[in-house]
Amino acid sequence: MKLKRRQFLFLSSLSTVGTGVLALTLAHQHGETNLVELATAATPAKKDLLLRFVSVADTGTGARGQYAVAKAMTLYHKRNPYDLVVLAGDNIYNNGEIEKVNAVFERPYQDLLKQGVKFQACLGNHDIRTENGDPQVKYPGFNMNGRRYYTFRRNSVQFFALDTNSNADWKNQIPWLERELSSSDAPWKVVFGHHPIYSSGVYGSNQAFIKTFTPLFKKYGVQLYINGHEHSYERTRTIDGTTYLICGAGAGNRPVGRSEWTGYSTSNLSFAAYEVYPDRIDVSAIGTNHRVFDRGIIKSSK
Template identity: 80%
Template sequence: MNLKRRQFLFSSTLGAIGTGFVGWMLNHQNHQSAEISDSTAAIAANPPKKDLLLRFVSVADTGTGAKGQYAVARAMNFYHKQNPYDLVVLAGDNIYNNGEIEKIGEVFERPYQGLLKQGVKFQACLGNHDIRTANGDPQVKYVGFNMKGRYYTFRRGIVQFFALDTNSNADWKNQLSWLEKELSLSNASAKVVFGHHPIYSSGQYGSNSAFIKTFTPLFKKYGVQLYINGHEHNYERTRAIDGTTYLICGAGAGNRPVGRSEWTEYSTSDLSFAAYDVYKDRIEVRAIGTNNRVFDKGIIQLKSA
């Protein structure tokens, strides 16, 4: 949705919003408009800075095999050529509609063949559509998704990633015990958790109060700087909430409208993916649309090692 359209929709709802909140929104929107003009630019070749430690991207709700998925995949390919990366966080709903592994060529191997041929590794988790067939077990076993189980962890340099099964039928008791143990043992400077379902969201499903109660104390206690998810077919980045940024990248093949909340830094329904450059003291986030333009930029601060 372009800026003029967002402004029109925003203006049409002013009568229903309190005066103080209106003032906050107007100021924030003006600030965001300035950010858009600064950050919306065609992707250019960006030679890695000498202190760049890791570059990766994330995308979710991809597995349609339709034109939207291919449009985002082309943008991911283009970004890879300009700014090489070798890791994709794939945050669920990898195979629509029912997680049928027989569709893997149509919805994964062909759309991302350019990246796969370059040795880019996808690390997946399970979405709600993925568990409709055999509870997602065929996807867990599929070599291209590099899953070590329904929940698992892996390390890339100073970053430790924690993949979750956020579905309602997950083994929650054991998974949460595992997560706290792994977080407590981690000496990584950057901790990134990803799952399919949102914790904070201004989209169709909204924030999950049970997840807020369950996860946010753990994230705060153990210094998780970033949570990545899909499920909402949009892009949304929050400000840091008790030290954690929540980023939705679920517009990997289709899109739905998204609103704004008091903690929203940026939101849009545009088809897109997110890219991350990791340095010793920060993670630089970029959101990239199918026109190969950066429409959002943010910085996640890390504690210096």
């Protein structure tokens, strides 16, 4: 059957549209969505959004990988504004030298810092190699205000930053954490530190941390623990009410496996983004290609 030119062009356009829809459908089925494509589409206003923030760790190299993740964080900020970054340790490689802070923090994130985005840091194992990390604790850009462990609140979310290093003040830190958790009336409680509790990466799960922290998290309704140290991304399924999320591929990466409690894991360079609502936290893992490669939902424990 011969087709007139107008009929042929019409059918060709339908085929092109169909291919695009199929591609987007397959991308959604695999949990991967292009942020630029989403930004060009009309989306409903998120009227009940309480807070948006991101997290990243093991960043402080000043090398190409860090800049690639920082660029992705900046693009995400343009499409989905946020003013808080949880910086989960190893902020300055290799030995925590504060004189490198311009090269490994201020320059890579200058676009975000100029727009008033606040980084809340904790100390990693590399950070304590120089003066036990004290210069970083006092550095204004990390917003630790001279404290190695501390808490702050944003809207309905209370954050608890920990020093998880082996030489931390464990005698006082654990009782402090329990006091702060028990007295908090925040609907959402987020704890972050550098070292993993559950992990399928190079270092694996920390049995001592599981014994120390998980009973507290369960007792006081901590819904999310964020960490680095493993240079990979891993989101667990909910374990006794808590989701454990590793976002340590902020500049470099290492292999990661899977465990029976793993929701998603990959070694892709990436950061994690969180949208907090009254009844849930939506988690998106975003790579340097600006694609969302994992989505998770953390439900309220109330």
